[in-house]
Amino acid sequence: MAEQKSYHMSPEDFRRHGREVIDWIADYHENVARYPVLSRARPGEIGDSLGDEVPEDGEDFTAILQDATERILPGMTHWQSPGFHAYFPSNASGPAILGELLSAGLGVQGMLWSTGPACTEVETRVLDMLADLLGLPEAYRSTGSGGGVIQDSASSAVLCALIAARERDSGLRTNRAGCDGTQVAYCSTQAHSSLEKAMGVAGLGRANLRQIAVNERFALDPARLAAQIKADRAGGLRPIFACATLGTTSSNAIDPIAAIGRICRDEGLWFHVDAAMSGTAAICPEHRHLHDGIEYSDSYCFNPHKWMFTNFDCSCFWVADRAALIGALSILPEYLMNEATRSGAVFDYRDWQVPLGRRFRALKLWFVLRYYGVEGLRHHIRRHIELARRLVGWIEADHHFEIVAPTPLNLVCFRHLGSDELNERIMNEINGGGKIFLTHTRLNGRFVLRLCVGQSHTEAEHVERAWELIVDAAQGIRERGM
């Protein structure tokens, strides 16, 4: 073939443009607090600026990067801003970003052990180390009957747990012949919507998810769970699965996992614990009690991509009986057969998840754990919790506001006395101001403001300012007569 233009980026250009992007990110993080946290873009505005077709000829990378800056930044909601208090955090850090970069550079595909032994083994060992750090049961270690795997999200983790439960119950009959609408699962009314979605995806039926009533702390009531299981059995149904939440999305409620776990053990249900954000706190000895009763669980999930400085996606999922998970998800076509798989001496992680392909996500998690060390991680978690507690104190001291749910960790749920409309107006005015971003939920039918402290660079000054903005917005609205 004749010598031709390669079109590829040369190693020299990669070094040069790579530095441009690294500097771009450093600049971005230095300046991120200046941007309006919630994007002010109107629907279609960003898209309309992009043009309609792929260019015929390639463009210079520096020009592309410049163009991206101009078109994309106005359409960003800045999750890495210290003023981001909405939803749950999705915090990032230098070592995680560089771990993701290294993973992209290696471009390894970890679907099988043999297609990337390091990709598999770093993941297995890092999750073993994390299981120790979190105080998870011995069964969750790869050296025991179980093991850990990184999923893209807690939604995918709960789906995998649900499918493993479904197949354990049916002896793989549902995998072969399909569901029959008789298997039922349990969670609280406050559990994450991903479980209801997973019931639909898995063919079990959303209506077969029993959402058990909660107590005054928004935690699942075990007595009602036990009663519902008995009622369902009496109705000819097959209870297969229960999910407890450590830190619900709505209000950070902590379900009583020991009590729920004993019921699951007695009734033969698969017991999944969803600690997506709040599990991180268990790395601190003073919060380890969150996991009291975890020995009853069959699976557990928490997301370093929420509150442990590791870029999305990185959701850590453990099972106590890996054979149950693998049995439910394994398929082995000839073109993926290899010596290592045949030997049984390795994990092929494609059998631990829904997709086949997977990238080297353990690298960024390993970098974060080593760069921060246990003490560095604990320092930040403790600081966030302390800042949330201070905010609770200020709210309690202000007679215009009330705390409406317990604050076990870093999420504060509160409202201004008065109507839902007033609270929604306060929220919209604050978010429109651009300095912070917070979101809402409904508790006991009322519109409630949520302020989560979990961004990597959120410091005391940011939480103090957030409270000032809330107080000022409320006062302004009161004075304008609503």
Place this chain on the structure above:
Amino acid sequence: MAEQKSYHMSPEDFRRHGREVIDWIADYHENVARYPVLSRARPGEIGDSLGDEVPEDGEDFTAILQDATERILPGMTHWQSPGFHAYFPSNASGPAILGELLSAGLGVQGMLWSTGPACTEVETRVLDMLADLLGLPEAYRSTGSGGGVIQDSASSAVLCALIAARERDSGLRTNRAGCDGTQVAYCSTQAHSSLEKAMGVAGLGRANLRQIAVNERFALDPARLAAQIKADRAGGLRPIFACATLGTTSSNAIDPIAAIGRICRDEGLWFHVDAAMSGTAAICPEHRHLHDGIEYSDSYCFNPHKWMFTNFDCSCFWVADRAALIGALSILPEYLMNEATRSGAVFDYRDWQVPLGRRFRALKLWFVLRYYGVEGLRHHIRRHIELARRLVGWIEADHHFEIVAPTPLNLVCFRHLGSDELNERIMNEINGGGKIFLTHTRLNGRFVLRLCVGQSHTEAEHVERAWELIVDAAQGIRERGM
């Protein structure tokens, strides 16, 4: 709070360490051809080198990177090596790696339009542009009734398509009440294993996937498909879905999509087209005929992370009727409610996929399209196909070997005359040599070697050398008397 050590990586350190990682990757790509393509690590070897616990104190990043190099490189199978001819490629490129880096630096969570308008709108528009470039039907555009979305893999795409089909058939009854084991789906015996896996995941039952026999070119036989659908209906079952493959994993067979599509239209089946690797070829006018009949399809998927220089994960998935997909996957809890969602003027991509969270994957794809331009992409695709054809010529000219399947594009399926054991021994000897890596499949019950040309930096010299290695290995084994 008292002034304390922050533990975070400072912007200055990020710039410094970022350059280290960029240089590391540039060095790696310059040297990747020197490493054994298939890792020689033994099971447990990499893991055992990692230590048992998270360090108490943080470590220096440069030391971590150095340590990673020493421990990880021996455990890599080098997918970015020009000697990688196994499975399908998972090729990468400079602009894609830097796009992934920028996405990690922005750390935006694109689950809803409002949580990252640019993240959503760049994706929508880039997939519209790609639909044009591939010659996909007007219905697949966001400006029509459908639209595109990036999934992590073709496995997840086919799962979403299958669930949309399931719900279209049942009028959302299965989503609510669960499956009943009566819905059946169709593909060829050569379709990817992900469809069988998806049948299990979705509660439809793997046994309800009908794997239709193929013709002598390993392509689905439409007459047998039509007959099976009629037989299933006569048996009281509900045919809901068929998948055609453009480029099967095993042998790159091309199913006749126009004929299959007409059957699906007449029978009311959802018609999904899986073009995971081979769809990329349709960007070349001379290969556009691959898509003849695509107007009958309800959904289509191809993976830029296979053969279009875009790092994993980036699987592009289009549907002609987005309402069917969204209806099957949507859940809207209060804490995700917002003005933009309520307005109906935006896409919330969480309703187009199984997980809730999502990162800004469109950025790397946008960078690749702009950096290469249409001509740059076509240049490489054409070069790979040309190299595969040359290899076919050499194989055909060697009386020891035979071609065992058509070579429509870049995958060559061949075998040495003689036993399966001989062919497996040739493969193992070549892979053990470390210069190239190829894998096998079975066709008509025989062990077959597969050599795929699709790595970003695979040039004529690499394919020439691969053929020499194969010839030499075969000759050596023959001379040693097997």
